[in-house]
Amino acid sequence: MKPTIKDVSSIADVSIATVSKVVNGKDENISSATRERIKRIIEEVGYVPNRIASSLVTKKTKTIGLIIPDIANPFFPELARGVEDFSNKEGYTIILCNSDNDLEKEDAYIDMLQEKMVDGIIFTASSNRSELSIALNKSSIPVITIERNIDGLQSQNTIVSNNENGAYYAVIHMIECGYEKILHISGPMVSKPAQERYKGYLRALKEKNIEPIENHLIEGKYSGDWGFETIQNLISQRFDYDGVFCGNDLIALGALKALQLNNINVPNQVGLVGYDDIYMAQMVRPELTTVKQPNYEMGYQAAEMLVLMINNEEPNLSSESLETRLIVRGTTRV
Amino acid sequence: MKPTIKDVSSIADVSIATVSKVVNGKDENISSATRERIKRIIEEVGYVPNRIASSLVTKKTKTIGLIIPDIANPFFPELARGVEDFSNKEGYTIILCNSDNDLEKEDAYIDMLQEKMVDGIIFTASSNRSELSIALNKSSIPVITIERNIDGLQSQNTIVSNNENGAYYAVIHMIECGYEKILHISGPMVSKPAQERYKGYLRALKEKNIEPIENHLIEGKYSGDWGFETIQNLISQRFDYDGVFCGNDLIALGALKALQLNNINVPNQVGLVGYDDIYMAQMVRPELTTVKQPNYEMGYQAAEMLVLMINNEEPNLSSESLETRLIVRGTTRV
DNA sequence: GTGAAAGCGCTAACAC
DNA sequence: GTGTTAGCGCTTTCAC
Numbered sequence: 001m002k003p004t005i006k007d008v009s010s011i012a013d014v015s016i017a018t019v020s021k022v023v024n025g026k027d028e029n030i031s032s033a034t035r036e037r038i039k040r041i042i043e044e045v046g047y048v049p050n051r052i053a054s055s056l057v058t059k060k061t062k063t064i065g066l067i068i069p070d071i072a073n074p075f076f077p078e079l080a081r082g083v084e085d086f087s088n089k090e091g092y093t094i095i096l097c098n099s100d101n102d103l104e105k106e107d108a109y110i111d112m113l114q115e116k117m118v119d120g121i122i123f124t125a126s127s128n129r130s131e132l133s134i135a136l137n138k139s140s141i142p143v144i145t146i147e148r149n150i151d152g153l154q155s156q157n158t159i160v161s162n163n164e165n166g167a168y169y170a171v172i173h174m175i176e177c178g179y180e181k182i183l184h185i186s187g188p189m190v191s192k193p194a195q196e197r198y199k200g201y202l203r204a205l206k207e208k209n210i211e212p213i214e215n216h217l218i219e220g221k222y223s224g225d226w227g228f229e230t231i232q233n234l235i236s237q238r239f240d241y242d243g244v245f246c247g248n249d250l251i252a253l254g255a256l257k258a259l260q261l262n263n264i265n266v267p268n269q270v271g272l273v274g275y276d277d278i279y280m281a282q283m284v285r286p287e288l289t290t291v292k293q294p295n296y297e298m299g300y301q302a303a304e305m306l307v308l309m310i311n312n313e314e315p316n317l318s319s320e321s322l323e324t325r326l327i328v329r330g331t332t333r334v
Numbered sequence: 335m336k337p338t339i340k341d342v343s344s345i346a347d348v349s350i351a352t353v354s355k356v357v358n359g360k361d362e363n364i365s366s367a368t369r370e371r372i373k374r375i376i377e378e379v380g381y382v383p384n385r386i387a388s389s390l391v392t393k394k395t396k397t398i399g400l401i402i403p404d405i406a407n408p409f410f411p412e413l414a415r416g417v418e419d420f421s422n423k424e425g426y427t428i429i430l431c432n433s434d435n436d437l438e439k440e441d442a443y444i445d446m447l448q449e450k451m452v453d454g455i456i457f458t459a460s461s462n463r464s465e466l467s468i469a470l471n472k473s474s475i476p477v478i479t480i481e482r483n484i485d486g487l488q489s490q491n492t493i494v495s496n497n498e499n500g501a502y503y504a505v506i507h508m509i510e511c512g513y514e515k516i517l518h519i520s521g522p523m524v525s526k527p528a529q530e531r532y533k534g535y536l537r538a539l540k541e542k543n544i545e546p547i548e549n550h551l552i553e554g555k556y557s558g559d560w561g562f563e564t565i566q567n568l569i570s571q572r573f574d575y576d577g578v579f580c581g582n583d584l585i586a587l588g589a590l591k592a593l594q595l596n597n598i599n600v601p602n603q604v605g606l607v608g609y610d611d612i613y614m615a616q617m618v619r620p621e622l623t624t625v626k627q628p629n630y631e632m633g634y635q636a637a638e639m640l641v642l643m644i645n646n647e648e649p650n651l652s653s654e655s656l657e658t659r660l661i662v663r664g665t666t667r668v
Numbered sequence: 669g670t671g672a673a674a675g676c677g678c679t680a681a682c683a684c
Numbered sequence: 685g686t687g688t689t690a691g692c693g694c695t696t697t698c699a700c
Contacts, residue, residue: 002474004693015671020695029669048473051449052395053693055386056676063429063450072415074613077406084405084432093446095397096430098418112427115385116397139382140336224617253617260619279408280614283558283587285594338677349687354679363685387677390692 003045011045012038023049055117064306065113065121067097067106073222074250074278075295076124079146082299083122090307092119114139120306122146122299142309144302147193157309159302159320163193166291166324167200170273171245173289175208177332179243179271183215185230185255187222187247194219194247197275201245213241222247227254235262242270249274249281249290256284256331272331286330294322337379345379346372357383389451398640399447399455401431401440407556408584408612409629410458413480416633417456424641426453448473454640456480456633476643478636481527491643493636493654497527500625500658501534504607505579507623509542511666513577513605517549519564519589521556521581528553528581531609535579547575556581561588569596576604583608583615583624590618590665606665620664628656 005023009016014034021027022038041047055061066083068076080096087094095118097109113121120142145158174182184201187194198217205212220226227246231239235258244259246252252274259266266272266286274281277292301320328334339357343350348368355361356372375381389395400417402410414430421428429452431443447455454476479492508516518535521528532551539546554560561580565573569592578593580586586608593600600606600620608615611626635654662668 006693016694017671017673017696018669021670024695026695031669034669048445048448050390050451050693052386052389052451053676054695056384056390056678056693057695059676061386066430070415071405071418072411074408074411077408077411080430081404081406081432084430088432093429093431093450095427096400096414096418097427098415098422111382114382116427117384117386224613250613250617253614257617257619279558279584280587280617283584283591283614284618285591340677350678351680351688352686355686358679360680365685368685384677387692388679390677390694391679393692 003047004050005047007045008038008041008047012041014038059117061117061119062091063093063095063116063118064303064310065095065097065109065116065118067099067109067113067121068124069101070098071096075248075276075293078295079124079299082296082301083303084299086300086303086307090303092303092307114141119310120144122302122306142306144306144309146298146302157305159298159305159322161293161298161322161324163196163324164200164203166275166293166326167197167245168204169200169324169326170275170289170291171201171204172208173326173328174243174245174271174273174332175204175210177267177271177334179332180210181213181241182243182245182271183218183234183241184245185218185220185227185247185251187220187251189219197247220251222250224250224254224257227251227256228258229254231255231258231262235264239264244270244272246272246274249276249278249288252288252290252331253280253284256288267331267333271333274331277327281327282329289329289332290327292325292327294324298322337381338384339381341379342372342375342381346375348372393451395451395453396425397427397429397450397452398637398644399429399431399443399450399452401433401443401447401455402458403435404432405430409582409610409627412629413458413633416630416635417637418633420634420637420641424637426637426641448475453644454478456636456640476640478640478643480632480636491639493632493639493656494527495627495632495656495658497530497658498534498537500609500627500660501531501579502538503534503658503660504609504623504625505535505538506542507660507662508577508579508605508607508666509538509544511601511605511668513666514544515547515575516577516579516605517552517568517575519552519554519561519578519580519585521554521585523553531581554585556584558584558588558591561585561590562592563588565589565592565596569598573598578604578606580606580608583610583612583622586622586624586665587614587618590622600665601667605667608665611661615661616663623663623666624661626659626661628658632656 005016005019009019019038022030022035027035064087084094099106122144124146147160186198189195218230244255246255252272256266256272259270264270274288274290277290281288281290339350339353343353353372356364356369361369398421418428433440456478458480481494520532523529552564578589580589586606590600590606593604598604608622608624611624615622615624
């Protein structure tokens with residue numbers, strides 16, 4: 001049987017209150033003699049405080065919930081790492097939840113997290129539906145949303161990266177490289193980032209006085225296979241573009257493979273730009289020009305904001321938008 | 335203030351015991367009238383049971399700890415996903431811990447998890463040192479180790495994939511393709527998987543009566559950069575190999591890039607094989623021949639075993655070794 | 669400097 | 685069918 005605070009106190013011949021104080025460092029008023037004795041005994045018997053019990057009285061669990069669509073999606077591990085790093089530094093522990101963009105799972109997790117009394121939640125919602133926000137609003141638990149904001153969520157504390165600008169600068173770069181007939185292979189347009197990137201794409205064209213060509217947008221999934229198939233299909237019919245701007249790197253990598261397979265030279269015949277700067281972007285030839293999203297930082301800052309909220313030091317920024325960075329490599333000619 | 339079981343019971347005009355019973359589905363002996371009334375009230379007031387409180391009495395937190403070196407390392411997200419999927423199915427929630435192969439962090443997490451009273455731990459240890467095992471042995475908490483076994487851990491319940499066989503079959507394949515002077519770029523040899531893969535490599539050579547050439551082993555890190563540098567260095571001096579078997583896909587992808595950069599044809603001049611079958615293995619040209627590790631399954635089965643242990647249904651297998659699968663693609667000629 | 673006591677929200681015998 | 689009661693292991697106030 002694991003020793004409890006009571007065991008320690010009876011061996012040390014003091015009250016449990018005294019033991020509690022030294023365990024929690026609130027021992028200004030404890031003589032150093034008893035302090036040391038208690039510490040020794042704790043060591044001897046291998047006493048481990050039961051945080052469940054203390055949480056029950058302090059109402060703090062020092063854990064935060066992280067809900068993301070899928071940790072196996074290359075976008076999220078870094079983000080999760082950012083969250084975990086800051087959390088850990090502050091003594092928080094994180095509960096990982098994969099929602100698979102499934103609203104039911106998402107709701108189930110939110111319930112679960114509330115039952116486990118997490119101190120706060122970091123949330124990458126799968127959609128904008130507002131019913132979910134209600135569930136979250138009702139509970140007074142601090143929430144930070146990441147990447148996509150949830151319309152109607154009361155405390156609109158959210159971290160996003162500036163998707164529109166990211167896409168805008170990428171496409172401006174392409175145009176300045178001399179590409180004019182630029183295809184955009186996007187992710188699913190139900191997600192805000194996809195919408196915003198498309199917006200940035202259009203803004204760049206407009207600013208450069210380039211009319212978007214016919215069929216300039218192909219909407220699909222954020223996967224390499226999707227990028228590959230799309231290009232293959234296009235080529236088997238008619239491929240009338242000199243540039244491809246992809247919704248993410250996975251799509252771009254698939255597209256690159258298809259282009260090369262068809263002996264279309266990148267970057268000479270076709271310029272190619274991705275989004276995210278995943279590790280693999282540098283592992284292909286030519287290396288992929290892409291937009292770096294500050295994934296790690298987004299996670300880190302989200303955790304930072306959340307901990308502020310938990311401590312009731314309301315962060316003065318209610319919504320932080322992190323800037324992206326265009327990384328020019330080999331798939332666009334300079 | 336969030337409603338508690340007491341609030342519900344007083345509104346419903348029953349005892350808290352009755353409410354507890356219906357909340358936990360132990361309501362065979364409750365009249366359906368009161369059952370429904372209680373359920374309605376729960377709904378109305380938005381009562382959420384406090385699992386912290388119930389954990390305190392049941393001694394079960396329905397939480398398991400997952401300690402891995404780094405979720406941002408491409409090997410682990412899938413594994414984590416496997417763990418999470420099974421856990422979730424069984425009503426468990428997982429706490430994610432990144433140890434960074436840092437023994438101190440590792441210990442700190444183990445303590446933390448014990449304090450939070452997790453029901454079990456799934457653990458990819460960073461090394462074999464046995465002091466750590468002691469800490470874990472002392473506590474009676476169920477532990478499953480993944481990928482690398484910890485020497486001296488009492489309950490040797492561990493899930494590994496058969497690294498030796500994986501490497502063995504890969505190298506046999508290379509030899510049968512006609513490659514004879516095969517370099518092995520391994521990860522750090524302090525880790526068991528690296529040792530075992532090297533063993534498999536040697537076994538294949540021996541069986542085929544091929545003398546390992548001079549400098550056949552280069553030990554380093556599991557990164558693409560490392561693979562790239564290694565090949566670049568070798569080529570700048572003398573590159574006298576016709577095959578490269580890499581400790582993982584990242585290394586292989588880096589190596590591929592370097593080989594191609596030096597106009598060495600893969601697979602004609604040099605055959606290349608990786609390990610892991612990460613998603614990117616199919617996104618390069620030629621596609622990478624590699625050994626598929628059942629990452630997801632390892633995680634899933636680890637969670638499965640752990641839950642058995644938690645329920646005291648000691649799994650009869652104490653150590654499960656999952657088989658790997660060679661995936662022949664374009665970097666070896668057939 | 670230290671301890672007694674109340675109580676956090678819940679479960680599980682057991683009594684009725 | 686339902687309620688009473690005794691904790692689970694801890695923190696915190698206040699008294700000494």
